[in-house]
Structures are given as structure tokens and as C-alpha cells.
Amino acid sequence: MSKILIVEDDKNILKALVIRLRARGYELATAQDVQSALDVAAAEPPDLVLMDISLPSGNGFEVLRALRAEPALRDVQTVFVTASRRPGLRERANELGAAGFFEKPFEATELLDCIDAALRSATVHEPAPRGNESR
């Protein structure tokens, strides 16, 4: 069973995501800020991180960069969600190799489909050997 770390500071959106992903059969961990996201990811490396971009004391991009710096987590799939429509966020997410980017209010079926596809892709493709790290 794939494990997903949900990083979302709004407790009600977090609750909705937990219900949907649990119904999909995923194992879940949650965090509501940058530091706890890093702590949880280090303790229980997830297969995918579903991450809000705006977080208390930081943002999802920082979390992803920190995860990428950890050898055990550098290949983790990431899907971003955001309530912000500032220009350039999607492009930044793409540059960081995110598997998906969704504006709130998102369509849950699309979000779930994207997560499923990202996890299938991670399963099908073995991690790139060292020295061949292009995404």
C-alpha cells in the first residue's frame, strides 16, 4: 500500500483529503507546517507528498527542496495544491519536478487521478541510478 504524506495547514481541508485518500486505500500521514512535514517525512518516508504551497512559517516549495536534499526522499513524488493564484506558481512547481499542481477549489476526482498516476509511475520506474538523475 502506498503511503501519502498530506501537508495542509487548514484542518478542514486536511480532514476532507484524509477521508478521500483513506477511502482510496492509501496509508496516510499528516502535517500542518513545514517543520512537522520534514519530521514526519524523515520518520516515515512517504511515496508521495500532497502539499499545500502556503504553510505557516514557510511554503511547500521549501519543503520539497529540503526533501530533495535527503537521499532517501529525493525521488518522492509531489503534488501541490494552493489557494493562491499568484503568477508563476505552476511553473515553479514544474521546475521542481512536481507530479501535479492544483488550484483550490480543486476537483477531487482529478486530484485523486493525478495521485494514482504519480504513484503508478513511481512504481513502474525504478529510481534512476546515481549519476543519471535527470527527471
Next chain:
Amino acid sequence: MGPGGMVPGGMVPGGMVPGGMVPGGTEPRWPDDGRATSGADPAALHRRLSEQVAWHHVVTHELTTPLTAVRELLRILEEELVGPLVAQQHDVLRAALESTETLVGYVDELFDSMSADQASARLELTAVDLGTVVQDVVAKLRQPGQHGGTDVYAVVSPNLPAVVADRLRIEHVLRNLLVQTTRAVPKGSRVCVVACAHAPRTTVAGDRPTAVLVAVHESGTTTGRGGPLDLAFDAAAARVADGALRGGIGLGASLCRELVERMGGQIVSASRPGHGGLFCFTLPVAAAGQAGSRPGSTTCRGR
């Protein structure tokens, strides 16, 4: 109308707008882009606009977050992910979801209003390849997380002349019209964006187009055909921009009209029972030397 060629005004019954959507034989009307800046310190104006845009971003962000939670939790209940409901509870939930969707629409409008101040600022008018703009905007809307369930596609005529426009603003206009259209149609609908050359009704063979027309049109469902585009054009012709876009369809549309008109174009909307809705706008062709043309026709299809 075929997607491959010029659209003479005469092919559109009644003309797009009484008197011609694109005034025949006249120079494009250039916008007065100094009205918001005359007499103002440009640095102070820029600072004020930046502050207002930042404030709007905060407000809309704070609205969107709880709205997302409300909609998702209601949908979870409706889908019975946390337990079965009786029929009356489903009815109540559907009513709640309907109101939530209305709120989502209002928040979208609020996002649009963020550009209201920008619309009053100076336009950056350059020669713009409108076909590329159409394809870019459609491609973004086809990405996951954007208007799922609607098949959005573009049909761009070959060799479109460049138009005079502010590229960022016209992207905003097109996106807004597409969002309004996709929001209004049921899931499984098809929405087509056509970009083609446009000429006044008095066009004779060999005349150059004076404008490029972009039409956003519900073209049926993914399982069946919608009404012919010409019929929707016909309906649009019956409603001039003033009547069609003032009041009733929202702040975003009003802003779109302001932007298009300030770039020297025109915009109309129409709907026809059984044939879906239509928004279309024109922008004037850039003068020789400014213009660039596209090498060929491209059609990109959505999901």
C-alpha cells in the same frame, strides 16, 4: 464558417454588431490608455496598484481556503463516503452544494477583479500573435486541476495577422471567457475556441482582414454535436456589446469588455437555447511592419 479562412462580415447574418463589429474601412480605434495615469506620479501609482493587487490576493486566498473545505466536505457527504443518507438529506446537500458553487463563482469573479486596477493602468500594446495566445490559454486549461470534465480545444486559422494588443491582458480576457463558458456548461460538454481573420461586410476579394476574431463557443458534448457555430454567431449579432455584457454576467465580463475595447476591439456574447453560449471578440490587425504571421494552422484537442 470553416476554421481555415477569413470570416467576411457578410457571412455572419446581420453582422456581429450593428454598424459592423469591426468598422469597415476605418482605422482601428486606439484606446485612451492614459486616463488612469494622467496627472499621477507613475511610481506612486505603481506602488498603489501593487498594494491593491497584493490585498486582493490575500482576500481571495482567505476566501478560497474555507470554500474549498466546505465544498469538499459537502461532496464527501453527498458521495456517502462517511455513511448513507436518506433522500431528504441528499436534497438538502444538493441545495448546499448549489449555493457553494455560486460562492465559488463569486470568488472567481473576485479574482478577476484583481485585474480591474491593472485594466486602468497603461496597456502594453504590441503586435501579438493571437493564435499562439489562444493555444497557450487552452493548453493551460487542459492541465489537471483546471475545469475538469469539459473538453476544451482550439481551432486556429493559418496565417493569422498579428493584432495590436496587450498580451497579458488579452490572455486574462480569454481565460475569463473560457472559465465563464466552462462553468456554465454541464460536464462532458465541449468548448471550442476559434481564432480566425475577420473582415467587414463590405469586403471584396483581395481585401486584407482588419481584425482577428476569437470566439469561445460551447460546441456540444463529447458524445454528440452541438449547434452550428454560425447559428451562435447569428444570435450574437442580435445583441450588441452594450446590451449583452452590461449587467447580469458578472464583473469579470465587464472587465473583459473594458480591456478589449481599450485595445481597439469589440466583444459580444449570446446564447441560444439548444445551441450553447458564445463569446467573441475582435482585435485590430497590427500595422504593416508590426505584424507577424503564423506559418500554419494548428488544432489542439483537449481530453
